[in-house]
Amino acid sequence: MGDLTHVTVDFSRSHLIFPEVIGTILVILAVAILIRDRRRAMGSGRYWREIFARMDKLRFFGTLLLTVVYFSAMEPVGYRFPNLGLGFLFCSIPYLFAVGFLYLHHRTFRAALPVAAMALVAPTLVWWLFGSVFLLTLP
Amino acid sequence: MDILSIVTPLFVGLIVAGTVIGIVFGAVPGMTATMAVAVCLPLTYSLGLDNGLALLLGLYVGGISGGLVPAILLGIPGTPSSITTCFDGYPMCQKGEGEAALRLGIVSSLVGGLISLLVLYLFAPPLADFAIEFSYVEKFLIILFALTVMAALSKDMLIGIFSGFLGILVSLIGTYSVDVGGNGEYRLIPPGMENLLDSGFSLLPVLIGLFGLAAILDDAENGIPAGQKASDVKVGAASAFSFSMFAGQTVNLIRSSLIGTFVGILPGVGGSAASILAYSNAKTFSKHPETFGKGEPAGIIASESGNNGLTGGALVPLLSLGIPGDSTTALLIGAFTLQGVQVGPLFIGNNPTTWSAMIIAMLIANVVMFAVMYLAIRHVARIVTVPKQILFPIILMMCVVGAYTINYGIMFDVWTLLIFGVFGWLAVKLRLEIAPFVIGFILGPNAEVYFVKSLESFGDLTIFFTKSWIAAVLWVLIVGSIAGSVFLSRRNAAADAAAEAEAEMEDAATS
Numbered sequence: 001m002g003d004l005t006h007v008t009v010d011f012s013r014s015h016l017i018f019p020e021v022i023g024t025i026l027v028i029l030a031v032a033i034l035i036r037d038r039r040r041a042m043g044s045g046r047y048w049r050e051i052f053a054r055m056d057k058l059r060f061f062g063t064l065l066l067t068v069v070y071f072s073a074m075e076p077v078g079y080r081f082p083n084l085g086l087g088f089l090f091c092s093i094p095y096l097f098a099v100g101f102l103y104l105h106h107r108t109f110r111a112a113l114p115v116a117a118m119a120l121v122a123p124t125l126v127w128w129l130f131g132s133v134f135l136l137t138l139p
Numbered sequence: 140m141d142i143l144s145i146v147t148p149l150f151v152g153l154i155v156a157g158t159v160i161g162i163v164f165g166a167v168p169g170m171t172a173t174m175a176v177a178v179c180l181p182l183t184y185s186l187g188l189d190n191g192l193a194l195l196l197g198l199y200v201g202g203i204s205g206g207l208v209p210a211i212l213l214g215i216p217g218t219p220s221s222i223t224t225c226f227d228g229y230p231m232c233q234k235g236e237g238e239a240a241l242r243l244g245i246v247s248s249l250v251g252g253l254i255s256l257l258v259l260y261l262f263a264p265p266l267a268d269f270a271i272e273f274s275y276v277e278k279f280l281i282i283l284f285a286l287t288v289m290a291a292l293s294k295d296m297l298i299g300i301f302s303g304f305l306g307i308l309v310s311l312i313g314t315y316s317v318d319v320g321g322n323g324e325y326r327l328i329p330p331g332m333e334n335l336l337d338s339g340f341s342l343l344p345v346l347i348g349l350f351g352l353a354a355i356l357d358d359a360e361n362g363i364p365a366g367q368k369a370s371d372v373k374v375g376a377a378s379a380f381s382f383s384m385f386a387g388q389t390v391n392l393i394r395s396s397l398i399g400t401f402v403g404i405l406p407g408v409g410g411s412a413a414s415i416l417a418y419s420n421a422k423t424f425s426k427h428p429e430t431f432g433k434g435e436p437a438g439i440i441a442s443e444s445g446n447n448g449l450t451g452g453a454l455v456p457l458l459s460l461g462i463p464g465d466s467t468t469a470l471l472i473g474a475f476t477l478q479g480v481q482v483g484p485l486f487i488g489n490n491p492t493t494w495s496a497m498i499i500a501m502l503i504a505n506v507v508m509f510a511v512m513y514l515a516i517r518h519v520a521r522i523v524t525v526p527k528q529i530l531f532p533i534i535l536m537m538c539v540v541g542a543y544t545i546n547y548g549i550m551f552d553v554w555t556l557l558i559f560g561v562f563g564w565l566a567v568k569l570r571l572e573i574a575p576f577v578i579g580f581i582l583g584p585n586a587e588v589y590f591v592k593s594l595e596s597f598g599d600l601t602i603f604f605t606k607s608w609i610a611a612v613l614w615v616l617i618v619g620s621i622a623g624s625v626f627l628s629r630r631n632a633a634a635d636a637a638a639e640a641e642a643e644m645e646d647a648a649t650s
Binding site for chain 1: 181182184185297298300301304305307308311314315321322323324325326327352355356359360361362363365526527528529531532533535536537539540543544547548550553554557561568586587590591594595598599600601
C-alpha cells in the first residue's frame, strides 16, 4: 500500500503534475457527461441550428465585428499620437455611436441624436478622467 | 483606530455614488451587480484600497437591491437574485399595490443586509484565526470542498464539477512561477503565444469578459429587447405601505436573512439560490402557503431579505479563507490584487483598517440604499426605462478601459476580454456553469501550489487523508456534499417522473 501511494516529485517536471491531474479528471468527466447526455449530444446540430435561426444576427455579429474592428484600430491610431490616449478617444467615439445605433429599434435621425451625444460625451469624459485625473495609460 | 480617519467625505461620497449606480445596474433587466463591479473596477485604480472598496461595496449592495424594482413593477427580475420577488411583487403591483410592495422589499433588503453584516463582523475573524493554522494539505482540501459544494448546488452536478476543473485548467496556462516555488517552465501555451501568455490570462479581463461582454452578447443575440416606456410603469398606491405589514413576519424576516447569509457563505453560490431557498422556506412554514404567488407580502419579505443576506455572507469566506462567496466577491479579489493586498486568513489581522473600512462601508451602503430607494421610490421606478442603446455602448467601453489599464497598458488584456466574452456566451449555450468556472480559475494557481508542495514535502498521497483531523472532516464534507447532491437530484428526478405519470393518468381519464 505504501509503495502504491508513494510519490516522488521530479522538480524539472513539477510544472506538469497538476495540469496532468486536472486534464485527466476533465477527460473522465467529459466522457461521463457524453455517455449520460448522449441523446442531447447527438441532437447538438439541431440545437445550434435553432439558436442561429432565432438569433438577431445583425445585432449579435454586428457587435462582434464592431468590437474586433475597435480593438484592432485602437493601438495603430494611438501610435500616431503617442502617449496622449487619443487612439482610445478617436476609436471609441465612432464605436459607441455604431453600437448604439445598431441597438436602436427605430433608426431615425431623432432617435440617433441621444446616441450621438452619448458617443461624444462618454469617451471624452473617460479619456479626461483616466488621462488627466487618474493618470492612467490609454491606447 | 480613528473611525474619522476612515469615514472621510470622499469615502462616504464613493459609497453613495456606488450604491446609486448599483441600484441602476440592478434595476435594468439584463444588468447585474457583478457587471456593475466589473465595469466600475477601473475607477478604483487610483483611489487606494479603502476608498476603492467603498465604491465597489456600494455597487454590490445597490446592485443586489435594485433588482427588486423591475421584479415588482414589470414581473422581470432585474438580477437573478430577485427572481422570487416577481412571484408576489408583480401580482401586488397588478392589484395597484406596487408602492407598498416596493417599500416592503426595500425594508426587507435593509434588514437582510444588516443581519448578514453582523454575521460577517462576528464570524469572519474567528474563522480566519482558525484557518491560519491550515497547512498546504488543508488549504488544498478547502479549495476542493469549495468546488464540490458549488458543483453540488449547480443545476447539474457533473457539469458543475467539469466547469470548476475547466476553470482550474485555464488558470494553469502560463509559467509555473518561480515566485511560488515552481520551476519556471511553460505549460499549456499554444505555440507562438509564449510572450503573450507568459503569466497566463489576467484575472480581471477574464472576469470583465465573462460578466460584462458576455451579458451584452446575450442581449444582442436576443435583439436587445426594448426598454419599457415610462407610461408602462405604473407604481400604484392603492394601499399605502405601513410597517404593520411586517406584523407576524419577524421570524420570516430573520430566518430568510440568515438563510441568505448562509448561502452567501457557501463558495460560489449566487443570490438566486439564496432567494429561492428563503422563499421556499417561507412558503413551507406559512399558515397560508396557498396565498404565495398571488401577491403575498411574506413572499417579498423572504425573497428580498434572503438575497440581501447574501452580501455580508459572501464576504465571510473571501476575507477569512480567500475563497469568494459569489461571482461579485470574486471580482473584489481583483480589486485587492490591484492594490497588492492578498485576501486570506491573514487579511483581517494584517489590515485592521481596511477590515473596519469594509464593515463601515457595508453599513453605510445599506443605509444609503434604503434612504435612496425608500424616499425616491417613484424616481427609482423610472430606472427601468433607461434605454439600453445608451447604456450598453458605455459599458462596452468601460470593459475595455478596465481590461487595458489593469496591467498599465497591455493590448492582449483587451483581447482576453473579447475571448472570454465570447467564451462566456458560448458556455451558457453549452450549459456550462460560469460560477464554478470562475472560482476554479481564481483558485487554480493556489490549488496547484498546495497540491504539488504537499506531495514534495510528504511524498505520499495518503497525506491528504491523514494529515490532521481537519483534513478528515473536510473529506467527510466533500463526500457529503457530493452524496447529498446525488440524493437530491435522484429525488427530484423521481418526483418529476411521478408528476409526469400522474399527468398522463389524468389525461387518460379525461379523454
